[in-house]
Amino acid sequence: MDRMLIKDVLTNVPIGTAVEVAGWVRTVRNHKGKNPLSFITVNDGSCFSTLQVVATPTLPNYETEVVHLTTGCSIIVKGKLVESPGAGQPVEVQADEVHVVGWCDPENYPIQPKRHSFEFLRTQAHLRPRTNTFGAIARVRSTMSLAIHEFFQSRGFIYLHTPIITTSDCEGAGQMFRVTTLEPGQEDFEKDFFGCKTNLTVSGQLEAEAYACALGRVYTFGPTFRAENSNTPRHLAEFWMVEPEMAFCDLTDDADLAEEFLKYIFQTILERCREDMEFFNKWIDENVIERLENVVQSEFVRMSYTDAMEILKKANRDWQFPPEWGKDIQTEHERFLTEETFNKPVIITDYPASIKPFYMRVNDDGKTVAAMDVLVPKIGEIIGGSQREERLDVLISRMESLGMNPDDYWWYLDLRRYGTVPHAGFGLGFERTILFATGMSNIRDVIPFPRTPRWAEF
Ligand code: 4AD
Ligand code: MG
Numbered sequence: 001m002d003r004m005l006i007k008d009v010l011t012n013v014p015i016g017t018a019v020e021v022a023g024w025v026r027t028v029r030n031h032k033g034k035n036p037l038s039f040i041t042v043n044d045g046s047c048f049s050t051l052q053v054v055a056t057p058t059l060p061n062y063e064t065e066v067v068h069l070t071t072g073c074s075i076i077v078k079g080k081l082v083e084s085p086g087a088g089q090p091v092e093v094q095a096d097e098v099h100v101v102g103w104c105d106p107e108n109y110p111i112q113p114k115r116h117s118f119e120f121l122r123t124q125a126h127l128r129p130r131t132n133t134f135g136a137i138a139r140v141r142s143t144m145s146l147a148i149h150e151f152f153q154s155r156g157f158i159y160l161h162t163p164i165i166t167t168s169d170c171e172g173a174g175q176m177f178r179v180t181t182l183e184p185g186q187e188d189f190e191k192d193f194f195g196c197k198t199n200l201t202v203s204g205q206l207e208a209e210a211y212a213c214a215l216g217r218v219y220t221f222g223p224t225f226r227a228e229n230s231n232t233p234r235h236l237a238e239f240w241m242v243e244p245e246m247a248f249c250d251l252t253d254d255a256d257l258a259e260e261f262l263k264y265i266f267q268t269i270l271e272r273c274r275e276d277m278e279f280f281n282k283w284i285d286e287n288v289i290e291r292l293e294n295v296v297q298s299e300f301v302r303m304s305y306t307d308a309m310e311i312l313k314k315a316n317r318d319w320q321f322p323p324e325w326g327k328d329i330q331t332e333h334e335r336f337l338t339e340e341t342f343n344k345p346v347i348i349t350d351y352p353a354s355i356k357p358f359y360m361r362v363n364d365d366g367k368t369v370a371a372m373d374v375l376v377p378k379i380g381e382i383i384g385g386s387q388r389e390e391r392l393d394v395l396i397s398r399m400e401s402l403g404m405n406p407d408d409y410w411w412y413l414d415l416r417r418y419g420t421v422p423h424a425g426f427g428l429g430f431e432r433t434i435l436f437a438t439g440m441s442n443i444r445d446v447i448p449f450p451r452t453p454r455w456a457e458f
Pocket of ligand 2: 381
C-alpha cells in the first residue's frame with residue numbers, strides 16, 4: 001500500500017479502498033462514555049481540505065496515545081475510506097493504525113486552532129504554513145509559477161537565468177545592496193572579491209536584452225533585491241520578478257503580451273485552485289473571485305500618461321500629491337483610475353522621459369518615452385515595462401544627460417552596434433500579482449519569508 005496525498009484520497013479514490021496518509025493534526029474530538037470514539041482531522045498540505053479520521057479503542061495505542069493527540073501532532077494513518085455519516089465531509093477514514101510520529105506540546109504550540117492576526121503569524125513564519133490562509137497562499141503561488149512557465153514556453157519564449165550578483169544598476173535608482181568581502185572601512189574595490197564594486201541585482205532586464213537579441217524571445221523568473229526604505233504593504237527588499245523580453249517588437253506588442261499574460265495567470269488559478277480561491281473569497285476578500293473573473297473577461301484600458309494626467313486634474317479631489325505633468329503617478333492616482341474611473345486594469349503609456357530610466361525608447365516628441373505601467377484595482381502598479389532604445393546615438397546621449405558613463409555599459413551598447421533591433425519587455429512583480437489574486441492586503445504575507453527594512457528573521 002502506497003502513501004497517498006489527501007487531495008487524491010478526497011477526489012480520486014473509490015469508497016472501500018485501503019489508504020495510508022501522513023500529515024498534521026488540525027483538531028481532535030474525543031467522545032468518552034459507553035462507545036468511545038475519536039475524530040481526528042488531518043491536513044497534509046496537498047489541498048485545503050482536511051481528512052477526517054475515525055479512531056476507536058480497537059487500536060492498541062488508543063488509550064495510551066490516540067486520545068492524547070492535540071493540534072500540531074504529526075501522524076501516519078492507515079485505514080479504509082468510507083462514506084461519512086456525519087455532515088461536513090463526504091468521506092472519512094476508519095483507522096486501522098494511527099502512528100504518532102511527532103508530539104506537539106499543546107501548552108506552547110503557537111498555532112492554536114483559532115484565528116490569529118497576520119501580524120502575529122509574521123513572527124511565526126516557520127509555522128504559519130500550517131494555517132488555512134498560508135497553506136492556500138503557498139499552493140496558489142506554486143500554481144501561478146507553473147502557469148507563468150506554461151504561458152511563455154507555449155509561446156516560444158526561452159527561460160533564462162540572469163545573474164544575481166551584478167555590476168550594473170538597471171533601474172538607476174541607486175537602491176542596491178552592496179556585495180563585498182572587504183572588511184568594514186576598506187574601500188579599495190580592486191581588493192574586493194570581484195575586483196570591482198558589485199551588488200545584488202535589481203532586475204535581470206539588461207542581461208535578458210542580450211539574450212533576446214539572439215534568441216528572439218526570452219523570459220526570466222527569479223529573485224530581485226531593492227534597498228528602498230519603503231515600509232509599505234506593497235514593497236519588499238527581496239521579491240520575485242518575471243521579465244519577458246522580445247526582439248522585433250514595439251510597445252503595443254509589449255502591452256498585448258502583458259494583458260494576455262495576466263489573463264492567463266488568473267484564469268489558471270480560478271480553474272486549478274478552486275478550493276483555495278473560495279476560501280479567500282469567503283474569509284479574506286469577498287470580491288476577489290469576481291474581480292479576477294472581470295479581469296479575465298475585460299479589455300484593459302490603454303491611455304497615455306498625458307491623457308491620464310488630464311483625467312486626474314479634472315477630478316474634483318483633495319489629492320495628497322496634486323497631479324502635474326512631469327511628476328510621477330502616485331498610489332492615490334493609480335487607485336482613482338483603476339477603481340473609480342474604469343474599475344478594471346489600466347495600461348498607462350508614454351511617460352515623461354525625466355521620470356523613467358535610461359534604457360526606454362525616446363518618442364518622437366523628444367519629451368516622453370515608450371514606457372508602460374499596468375495598474376490594477378487595490379494594488380496599483382503590478383507591471384512596469386517599455387520598448388527599449390535601440391538607436392546607439394540616442395542611447396549614448398540619454399546616458400550622458402543622466403550622468404552615466406557609457407563605457408560602464410559597453411556590452412549593452414554592443415547590442416546596438418551589432419545587429420540592433422527594436423525590442424521590448426516588462427517586469428511583473430510576482431508578489432503584487434499574488435496580492436491581487438488572493439485579496440490579501442500585505443505583501444509580507446504572500447512570500448514565505450519576507451525581507452523588509454529591519455526584518456530578515458528566519
Ligand atoms: O517597474 P520596475 O522597477 O521595472 C523594472 O525593474 C524593469 N527593469 C522591468 C523590465 O522592463 N524588464 O519593477 C517591475 C515590477 C513593478 O511593476 C512591481 O510590480 C514590482 O516589480 N516591484 C516590487 N515588488 C515588490 N517590492 C518592491 N520593492 C518592488 N519594486 C518593484
Ligand atoms: Mg515601475
